[in-house]
Amino acid sequence: MCKVTVVIPNYNGIRFLRDCLDAILDQDPDTPEYEVLVVDNGSEDGSLALLREVYIREYASTDYGSPEGDASGQALECRAPGDRPRVRVEALPENTGFCHAVNVGIGLSDSPYVILLNNDTKVKSAFIKSLCYAIEKRPEAFSVSARMLMWDNPELIDDAGDRYCVFGWGYARGKGKPAEQYSLPCEVFAACAGAAIYRRSILEEIGSFDEEHFAYMEDLDIGYRARIYGYRNYYEPGAEVIHYGSASSGSRYNEWKTVLAAANNIYVVGKNMPLLQRIWNLPFLLAGFGVKFIFFCKKGMGRAYVKGFGKGFTRLFSAGGRAHKVRFRFKHLKNYLAIQGQLYLNVFRFLKKT
Numbered sequence: 001m002c003k004v005t006v007v008i009p010n011y012n013g014i015r016f017l018r019d020c021l022d023a024i025l026d027q028d029p030d031t032p033e034y035e036v037l038v039v040d041n042g043s044e045d046g047s048l049a050l051l052r053e054v055y056i057r058e059y060a061s062t063d064y065g066s067p068e069g070d071a072s073g074q075a076l077e078c079r080a081p082g083d084r085p086r087v088r089v090e091a092l093p094e095n096t097g098f099c100h101a102v103n104v105g106i107g108l109s110d111s112p113y114v115i116l117l118n119n120d121t122k123v124k125s126a127f128i129k130s131l132c133y134a135i136e137k138r139p140e141a142f143s144v145s146a147r148m149l150m151w152d153n154p155e156l157i158d159d160a161g162d163r164y165c166v167f168g169w170g171y172a173r174g175k176g177k178p179a180e181q182y183s184l185p186c187e188v189f190a191a192c193a194g195a196a197i198y199r200r201s202i203l204e205e206i207g208s209f210d211e212e213h214f215a216y217m218e219d220l221d222i223g224y225r226a227r228i229y230g231y232r233n234y235y236e237p238g239a240e241v242i243h244y245g246s247a248s249s250g251s252r253y254n255e256w257k258t259v260l261a262a263a264n265n266i267y268v269v270g271k272n273m274p275l276l277q278r279i280w281n282l283p284f285l286l287a288g289f290g291v292k293f294i295f296f297c298k299k300g301m302g303r304a305y306v307k308g309f310g311k312g313f314t315r316l317f318s319a320g321g322r323a324h325k326v327r328f329r330f331k332h333l334k335n336y337l338a339i340q341g342q343l344y345l346n347v348f349r350f351l352k353k354t
Contacts, residue, residue, distance in 0.1 A: 014047045103211065113135060113198065145196045149241065157174035164343065168269055212324055213267070255304045258301045262304070
């Protein structure tokens with residue numbers, strides 16, 4: 001059994017796939033045994049053809065086995081030539097969202113650790129071993145986030161772990177700042193699922209990614225849930241990856257993404273905070289959401305933000321939303337108090353831009 005499975009969700013990402021896969025298949029010789037699983041979310045851009053031709057059919061003539069299945073929902077797999085790891089492809093018939101895709105990948109693997117990796121990335125050669133080492137030496141760790149660098153300027157940070165504050169804002173630590181300032185490991189509120197490792201045993205305890213999210217803030221949500229259960233999330237600068245960003249949604253700000261992010265903002269608060277904590281934080285949350293509304297109004301997307309709010313409240317009271325709500329338990333009280341301290345502290349960190 002492999003120590004780690006790298007799950008790569010893909011939706012119409014053909015222009016990134018070769019760089020992404022070639023880099024993840026070219027890790028340092030002392031990297032722990034791993035496999036790569038691409039979950040294709042109903043791509044229509046030729047992604048599956050590329051995967052077949054370059055990463056499946058090309059290897060089928062070797063002595064490492066022939067691919068099985070086809071691209072109509074069946075799993076494809078083969079053993080790559082030489083010492084390269086196994087590559088598998090799971091083709092979904094339609095776009096079911098990031099959360100469902102990665103849950104499928106997690107369910108199809110059995111390794112003790114799972115790395116989630118966006119398709120619009122290019123990892124460095126020490127990526128996998130750095131993440132494995134970082135999580136193995138911390139038995140309390142649920143996840144470890146990689147050092148994500150900007151594609152067009154890799155001297156700058158794209159994400160050095162995620163933070164969440166009392167205003168209801170989730171934000172990427174260090175975004176746009178020199179990477180050299182983020183060269184030390186540290187604890188973060190949650191890992192960015194664009195490039196992070198997760199411990200399977202804790203996923204089995206707290207549950208996988210909440211598919212009510214579809215995409216965006218699902219990584220903050222699951223990191224939040226892990227903290228409620230008493231686990232921690234970390235950042236490891238030795239695991240470097242260059243990230244293009246917004247490859248699936250098309251841009252950093254657009255109406256579809258604004259609606260989805262606003263809905264998920266409300267959903268994260270409602271499902272993870274007990275009633276008393278929501279009441280306590282209400283003035284901060286109203287202020288934070290108000291600032292966000294003004295921000296999106298200036299971008300011409302105020303109506304989309306309000307629409308997302310409505311969708312978030314509707315989801316909270318839906319059958320799916322109620323089923324995914326984290327139930328308050330007194331044994332987790334100290335964890336809720338610790339989280340509240342982080343919510344306050346991360347406001348000052350945000351203002352200081354650290």
